[in-house]
Amino acid sequence: MADVPADYGKGSGMDTAIVLFTRDLRVHDNPALAAACQLARRVVPLFVRDRAVRAGDPRQAFLAGALADLRGSLRERGGDLVVREGDPVAETLRLAREVGAEGVAVARDVSRFAQRRYDRLAEACGAHRIALKGFDSVTVVAPFALRPAGGDHYKVFSPYWRRWRELPHRAVLPAPSKVELPAGVAVGRLPGGADRAPVPGGERAARERMRRWDGSDYVEGHDDLAGDRTSRLSPYLHFGCLSPVELIGKAGVPEEFVRQVCWRDFYAQVCAAFPQIVDTPYRPGAHDEWRGSDADFDRWAAGETGVPLVDAGMRQLAAQGWMHNRARLVTASYLTKDLGVDWRRGAAHFMAALVDGDVANNYGNWQWVAGTGNDTRPYRKFNPHRQAERYDPSGGYRQRWLDRV
Template sequence: MGARIALLTRDLRIHDNPLLSGDGEIVPLFVLDPRLAGLSANRQRFLHQCLADLRNTLRERGGDLVIREGDPVAETVRLAREVDATEVWVAGDVTDYAQRRERRLREARLDLTVTPGVTVLPAGAVRPGGGGDSYRVFTPYWKAWEKTRWRVPAATPRKIAMPDSIAAGTLPELPAGDSPDAIPGGETEARRRLRSWMREISRYDDEHDDLAADNTSRLSAYLRFGCLSPLELALAAKADDSPGAQAYLRQLAWRDFYYQVTAAFPKISTEAMRPKADTGWRYDEDAFQHWQDGLTGVPVVDAGMRQLRAEGWMHNRARLITAAFLTKHLGIDWRLGLQWFFRWLIDGDVPNNSGNWQWTAGTGNDTRPYRKFNPIRQAQRFDPQGDYVRRYVPELKGVDGVAVHQPWRLPGLDYPGPLESHRDEAVWLRA
């Protein structure tokens, strides 16, 4: 029996990794695709940390992580010939890029096995009645998702057997990220944070929207790169009957929901799911730049945008507020905001980033596409004492309490008023 190549993509872990299960020799391979290298310095740095950590873990088990650079399919085919591999395994994924990769691997006449592991349930595991290819509304999907039988997690390998004389390749020097307060990558760090989160998860239902409390798992980047198994995380939440754990389980179902949406609609990053709503956008470079820089004059929006730059991450409630402000109040095309988030977010992936932007813009899966969020009222509700705003907007550190959400009422502050291009809503902002 020949060796098997495990083509790692979004599954940079050894726990519950079906690619590394089974008997025989396994060649764990990761291919650095130069076409993806310039998309986000934050994600590039996080990826390299993940790869370095996984390589150390595999070496502790007698194996190694083979690193190649170039086209993933061409490099996989080349390595299969070098080691006389009879099989290639890869985790199923839903993006345009992943689906093209899978088609090309099949066209290369490799004995290809597609395994689960990127989501709790594979995209096609839950289908609506009547023959539809995907659910368009979350609640019925959630009910079906919750009742569907999940797979048994793959065993963690104690030893990795590899063919002799494989050149493991060199991991390039760790690139510099753009966010100074970004979290570190890797399964080791992910599992440390997972253990800590499971001690706090019971509070999630009450506090997950509290901007200042910041009581969310912050595991999204580790899920995005597969440093954690989404199934393992879902099973841990399901075993905890607290309201917080059940609310968190629902968020993992939202993640799966957007993956099955993307599998059916792979152009989700560029084309509206509701084309009739994808009209009337204006292109105001000055307003967009102020939004990017966190200088809109609306404190909760500016705090979110500055957190994004500082950490490569943003609180989920702040993501909703900032995206709604750009699309529903500035009237700027959701695709521009989506690309800016992709530029900075460590957890930025196609299904969730794009799905959430379309939901907020009213072009996607929202059953109330014309809803409009008042950022001031959102701030007063979810940051009532202004602690989140003061954390990220130092110009307002001396402003006490709720006054921080309407600084234009206070004279002498070195802080911008509402955007000139947005003056038509000045009265609304002061409401």
């Protein structure tokens, strides 16, 4: 069962606990949910729709599906998902008073917004004598669990990866068999629009995709643009419909894939330590002056630069709310290093359009490409023509997306 910290519920059990879901929208291997179910007689799963979170349309639609799926799974276990709208801290406290909750369990997260939310929640819970426990379940390895000598986080991926891969993983937790909701709680309405998502949101779809994806040709296929042979699990990982610990523990998953999931942990610990990553160069003294024009940016965003691989990538993004990693590298490099447009504009465009848009991964990767971030070779540039010859030799990827105009 869950590795329940001694200070949570003071070890003696509680009558009622709230599980505040944020982007851990699953019942399997969910440490916050498992701990609450283990300790409390009654559990109130809560999701607060916060208008301050401005996710793009694909993510809003995916989220709607994921919440509906989560409510279904909780109902199958005798519980429900309570949905409220407003400030998550105020709504959690309001609900805690309503149901007499003694504890709140929540997944900790790394963005500036999430860190502030957690701090505010901790303060409010403290003031009302409610036990709050944050669980580091968004990543495989908690941010700050690995520290280099003389620093609080790793700035370079390779040494991080070397230490990360040696760590034992925590045990995967089963889904709770029963969730008992207190009587009389108004459960609230789910957001609509799930049918507009580019891929179905939710844990069921995530598990089905994980089950079908065996990764057997990932090593040679992950850069094959036309073959589209990556897992496409990124939106499910972003919304926590799938546990990264469970995913990499799956039998037969190649090390190259595990390494990619480690990049996700890497950027999470960078963002946890440097939440200004969204607007401030990570590397001190990095070149951060940009000459590109609005017209350059607009042509890039519309997939009309005249450079086939760049335009194909941008059109895939517009059509699917997703883009192959190789194309993300090439389009981001072209915007920043060929057109000289500020990486913040490109990153914001991606965030609005991606179904897997993720603060740590998106801004971390954009800064890496722009040369202001964690790349140890900040002046490298991806030549889009050579990249096309190498990763789209048949032209199949370019043809697929450029023919769509």
